[in-house]
Amino acid sequence: MSVASVSRFDALLEWASELSDGSWSQWREACLELDVEPTLAMQDLAALGHVEIDWTADRFSCPPPTAAFLYRSSGSVLLTGARPRGLLERLDSLAREHEELDFFVHEPIFQQRGPKTVLIEIELDDTDELCEALTLEYVFDPASRIAERLGVAALERVAHREAWPPRDEIPRRLFDPHTLRFRPTGNGDAHGLWWYDGYRREEAWIRDHAQWWQVPTREYAPYLAYADTTFLYYSPERQQLNVPELVPLPPLQARAATLASGRLPRRAAEAHRNAMLYENISPELAERISTSLNTPLGRFT
Numbered sequence: 697m698s699v700a701s702v703s704r705f706d707a708l709l710e711w712a713s714e715l716s717d718g719s720w721s722q723w724r725e726a727c728l729e730l731d732v733e734p735t736l737a738m739q740d741l742a743a744l745g746h747v748e749i750d751w752t753a754d755r756f757s758c759p760p761p762t763a764a765f766l767y768r769s770s771g772s773v774l775l776t777g778a779r780p781r782g783l784l785e786r787l788d789s790l791a792r793e794h795e796e797l798d799f800f801v802h803e804p805i806f807q808q809r810g811p812k813t814v815l816i817e818i819e820l821d822d823t824d825e826l827c828e829a830l831t832l833e834y835v836f837d838p839a840s841r842i843a844e845r846l847g848v849a850a851l852e853r854v855a856h857r858e859a860w861p862p863r864d865e866i867p868r869r870l871f872d873p874h875t876l877r878f879r880p881t882g883n884g885d886a887h888g889l890w891w892y893d894g895y896r897r898e899e900a901w902i903r904d905h906a907q908w909w910q911v912p913t914r915e916y917a918p919y920l921a922y923a924d925t926t927f928l929y930y931s932p933e934r935q936q937l938n939v940p941e942l943v944p945l946p947p948l949q950a951r952a953a954t955l956a957s958g959r960l961p962r963r964a965a966e967a968h969r970n971a972m973l974y975e976n977i978s979p980e981l982a983e984r985i986s987t988s989l990n991t992p993l994g995r996f997t
Contacts, residue, residue: 703806703807703811703812704730704731704732705732705737705740705741705807705809705810705811706779706811706812707730708726708727708730708732708737708741708811709741709746709778709779709811710779710780710781711726712726712741712746712747712756712758712778713746713758713761713778713779713780713781714780714781715758716757716758716778717755717756717757717758718755718756718757719754719755719756720754720755720756721754723738723756735897736809737809738756739947739950740809740810740960741810741811742947742951743947743950743951743953743954743955743960744776744810744811744951744954744955744958744960745759745762745764745776745777745838745951745954745955746758746759746776746777746778746779746811747759758777758778759776759777759778759833760777760778760831760832760833761775761777761778761779761780761783761830761831761832761833762775762776762777762832762833762834762835763775763776763816763823763826763827763832763833763834763835764776764834764835764836764837764838764955764958765820765823765834765835765836765837766815766837766839766955766956766957766958766976767837767839767840767956767976767978768935768976768978769815769957769958769976770817771817771818771819771820772802772815772816772817772818773815773816773818773823773826773834774813774814774815774816774955774958775787775814775815775816775832776838776955776958777832777833779811783830784804784814786830787801787814787816787830788801790826790829790830794829797822797825797826797829798818798819798822799816799817799818799819799822799826800816800817800818801814801815801816801817802814802815802816802817805959807959807960808960809960810960813958813959815958838951838952838955839952839953839955839956839981840952840980840981842948842951842952842955843949843952843980843981843984843985843988844984846948846949846952846984846985846987846988847988848987848988848990849916849919849920849946849988849989849990850920850990851902851904851909851920854911854912854913854916854920855902855909855910855911855912855916855917855920856909856910856912857907857908857909858901858908858909858910859908860908861890861892861901861903861908862892862899862901866892866893867892867893868880868881868890868891868892868893869881869890869891869898870886870888870889870890870891871888871889871890871891871918871921871942873888873889873918873921873922873925873927874925876940876942876943876970877942878891878942885903886903887903887904887905888902888903888921888922889901889902889917889918889921889922890902890903897914898914899914900914900916900917902917902920902921904921913946913947915944915945915946915947915950916946916989918942918943919943919989919990919991920990923990923991924992925991925992926991926992926993926994927939927940927943927991928982928985928986928989928991928992928993928994929971929993929994929995929996930977930979930982930986930993930994930995930996931995931996931997932979932995933997934997935975935976935977935978936973936974936975936977937953937973937974937977937982937985938964938971938972938973938996939953939961939971939972939973939974940970940971940972941970941971941972942970944972945985945989946989949985949988949989952981952984952985953974953977953981953985954974956974956975956976956977956978956981957974957975957976959975961973961974961975962975
């Protein structure tokens with residue numbers, strides 16, 4: 697296993713792991729130093745299970761280093777959670793020096809937008825010994841565990857009813873679910889999903905009949921605003937979930953889908969949808985994700 701090549705995201709993960717927890721301003725400064733976009737990096741590392749973020753408190757933390765068993769992965773566990781300095785070297789040394797512990801570390805897989813994926817092929821009976829030797833937590837099938845606990849999204853659960861929308865002079869855009877694009881408009885009375893300029897990022901507002909709802913976790917907003925629109929498509933043959941780039945999964949759904957393979961989604965070939973593909977998604981997991989978002993699940997081949 698080679699650990700010589702370190703990407704910007706590997707360096708960011710090691711820095712965050714050594715710090716353990718910190719503020720958003722510290723994270724932003726570290727990302728700018730590494731030439732990484734802070735918000736996207738936070739979302740992607742959170743989906744991979746490497747960090748947790750509290751947007752309300754503007755703080756992040758790293759879970760302990762964890763071995764996560766993945767279904768349909770040839771009996772492999774994923775190294776997730778914190779990845780402090782020296783952990784990969786200790787894993788490499790353990791593989792070479794302890795022949796009685798039978799496991800194989802695959803060559804780390806490069807990711808364009810995240811740290812390398814580290815998969816360890818090992819018998820389940822030997823996992824406890826590996827975790828003890830490296831001081832790792834152990835989680836069995838994290839994708840299913842997360843998906844089983846997802847509630848069904850509804851405006852009353854994930855949004856706040858507001859008497860008035862933001863002021864008219866604030867720049868805003870209206871989302872078109874048919875073209876999957878935002879369009880500027882001067883008419884703030886139209887029903888649907890509105891994006892208003894905010895302090896750190898744009899805010900999601902939904903006009904539903906005579907009511908306005910502000911959606912703090914804005915990834916829920918398209919699914920709530922257009923409940924009859926099919927955004928998600930699934931291929932049982934390929935075990936892939938196709939998600940439009942402009943209608944991303946909310947954080948917990950994204951983590952469940954990402955931890956099914958340990959890889960961030962890749963761009964789909966269907967360029968007109970500007971979609972991302974999650975791999976190694978079982979039919980049960982796809983259905984649970986769509987049910988949790990109260991959205992239809994289409995099929996593609």
